[in-house]
Structure formats: C-alpha cells, structure tokens
Amino acid sequence: GAGVSxxxxxxxxxxxxxxxxxxxxxxxxxALYWYRQSLGQGxxxxxxxxxxxxxxxxxxxxxxxxAVRPEGSVSTLKIQxxxxxxxxxxxxxxxxxxxxxxxxxFGPGTRLTVL
Amino acid sequence: xxxxxxxxxxxxxxxxxxxxxxxxxxxSNFYALHWYxxxxxxxxxxxxxxxxxxxxxxKGRISATLNTxxxxxxxxxxxxxxxxxATYLCALIxxxxxxFGPGTRLSVLP
Numbered sequence: 582g583a584g585v586s587x588x589x590x591x592x593x594x595x596x597x598x599x600x601x602x603x604x605x606x607x608x609x610x611x612a613l614y615w616y617r618q619s620l621g622q623g624x625x626x627x628x629x630x631x632x633x634x635x636x637x638x639x640x641x642x643x644x645x646x647x648a649v650r651p652e653g654s655v656s657t658l659k660i661q662x663x664x665x666x667x668x669x670x671x672x673x674x675x676x677x678x679x680x681x682x683x684x685x686x687f688g689p690g691t692r693l694t695v696l
Numbered sequence: 697x698x699x700x701x702x703x704x705x706x707x708x709x710x711x712x713x714x715x716x717x718x719x720x721x722x723x724s725n726f727y728a729l730h731w732y733x734x735x736x737x738x739x740x741x742x743x744x745x746x747x748x749x750x751x752x753x754x755k756g757r758i759s760a761t762l763n764t765x766x767x768x769x770x771x772x773x774x775x776x777x778x779x780x781x782a783t784y785l786c787a788l789i790x791x792x793x794x795x796f797g798p799g800t801r802l803s804v805l806p
Contacts, residue, residue, distance in 0.1 A: 584739065614793065623700075623785055623796030624740075637792050672740070681727040681789040682747060687740040 583607065585688035587673050593694045594663055602658040602691045604673030610686075612679030613656050615648055616672040618690070624672050630656060631679050663695045698722065698790040702797035709776050710805050716772040717800040719786035723767035727789040731760055731771055734799070735782040743771075743784075776804040 586605045594600050606613050611632055616624035626640040630650045638648070645663075650656040660667055670692050674685040701720045709715045719729065731743040744753040749764040757774045773780055783801045787794040 616794075616796075621798065623702075623787075623798045624794075626793040626795065629793050640793070674740075679792065682745055684730070684742045684745060685794065686742070687732075689737070689739045 585673055585675055585686050587671075587688035587691050589691060590689065591692045591694075593696065595696050596663060596665060598663050598695075600660050600663055600693065602660075602671050602693070604656045604658070604675075604688060606654060606656070606673070606675030607686055608654075610675035610677055611653070612676045612683070612685075613650060614674045614676075614685060615656070615658050616674065618670045618672060619668075627658070629679070636679070660693075663693075665695050668693055668695045698788060698795045700786060700788055700795050700797040702784075702786060702800050704800060705798065706801040706803070708803045708805060711776060711778060713776050713804075714772065714774045715776055715802065716770050717784065717802075719769045719771070719797055721767050721769075721786075721788050723765055726764045726767075729762060729769050730787045730794065731769070732785040732787065733782045734785060740785065771800075773802075776802075778804045778806050780804050 588603045613630040615627040618624045629637040633653045645661045648658045670690040672690045674687045676683040676685045729746045732740040734740040744760045746762040751762040759772045762769045781804045783799040785799045787796045
C-alpha cells in the first residue's frame with residue numbers, strides 16, 4: 582500500500598520568504614508527526630497531531646513555524662520569514678493511533694535550503 | 697528533556713564482519729524504544745519496537761537487545777553487507793512523542 586509521501590522533495594528559498602511543506606500520511610492513520618533533522622543529528626520533534634488537532638506543539642522552535650491538519654489527513658508545515666538556520670530535512674511520520682508502542686512510518690523528507 | 701545517546705557516531709566495517717552499536721537512555725520512566733534504519737535518500741525504516749527489560753528481537757541478520765534497568769539497547773548486525781550501510785537511529789518515548797538519538801552511521805566496505 583501507499584506509504585507516507587512528502588512534497589516537495591527539495592525546496593530552495595531565499596531568506597525572509599514563506600514556505601509550505603506538505604505531508605500525505607498513510608490512509609487511516611490518526612497520528613501525524615513533524616520532525617526536523619539537521620546534519621549530524623537525529624530527527625528533532627516539532628509537532629504531533631491526533632486527528633485534526635495539535636496534541637503537542639512543544640517542539641516548534643518559534644512562532645514563525647505553524648502546522649495544520651484541517652481534515653485529519655494531509656498536513657502542511659508553514660514557515661514564515663525563513664532564516665538560514667531553518668535549513669534542514671523536514672520529516673513527516675504517521676502512526677495508526679499514536680501510542681507509545683505504535684511504529685511511526687516516515688516519509689522521505691523535504692530538504693529545505695534557505696539561501 | 698530526555699537525553700538519548702548513541703555510540704559510536706560512525707563505524708566502518710568490512711563486508712562479512714559482524715558489528716554492534718549502542719543506544720543509551722535514562723532508565724527511569726521507560727515506555728518503549730524504537731530502532732530505525734535510515735538509508736541515504738530513503739525514508740527511515742522501522743526495525744524493532746522494544747518494550748520489556750530483557751527483550752530480544754531478530755530480523756534476518758539484525759538483532760537487538762534491551763536492558764531497561766541499566767538504560768541501554770544494543771543493535772547487532774551479523775555478517776555485514778554493503779546494503780546494510782545506513783544510519784541507525786534509536787528513539788524513546790517522551791510524553792507523546794519520540795526523542796531520537798543522533799544515530800550511528802554504518803559504512804560496510806565491499
């Protein structure tokens with residue numbers, strides 16, 4: 582079956598611009614996660630959705646970052662006034678119900694480069 | 697903040713060698729540990745979910761053990777092959793989300 586997909590696969594933008602990154606989770610998965618991975622580090626948690634609502638957004642670094650999941654499936658991560666430090670691979674994952682023992686299935690990521 | 701460490705940071709082995717690496721974590725408030733393999737230009741792939749002290753899981757040539765009392769998990773690869781080259785990540789549950797270690801980058805040389 583179809584896995585988690587993310588678009589675009591690569592995004593190059595200029596400092597100060599606005600970007601949107603999209604995630605299509607596995608159909609039927611209620612839990613959706615966004616992570617950011619910088620070079621040499623493991624993925625860093627950003628936000629977790631359970632259905633349409635953000636159950637935990639404690640990982641969002643500042644108010645330039647925002648994410649939505651209006652219909653409980655596709656999610657969009659939005660970054661305003663991008664900075665060079667936002668350059669990273671942004672990973673999305675989904676799981677069946679979001680429990681501690683649930684496997685998270687990851688997309689291939691979006692590589693964001695801010696010039 | 698949950699601190700998850702992995703060692704070594706990177707590892708080079710010859711094809712056919714067996715290898716292992718470590719994930720370390722605080723032993724208190726343990727719920728579950730997940731191992732992932734992340735090959736370049738692909739999605740991270742789930743390997744194991746470990747929940748109980750003494751757990752041992754096996755998938756082909758890869759196996760993992762868990763010691764929650766002392767706060768570590770080992771991942772073993774028997775007879776490494778070039779296709780095993782990847783970054784191996786462990787993640788622990790902190791509240792409702794995963795905290796990942798920095799990963800061990802394995803390169804298997806033919």
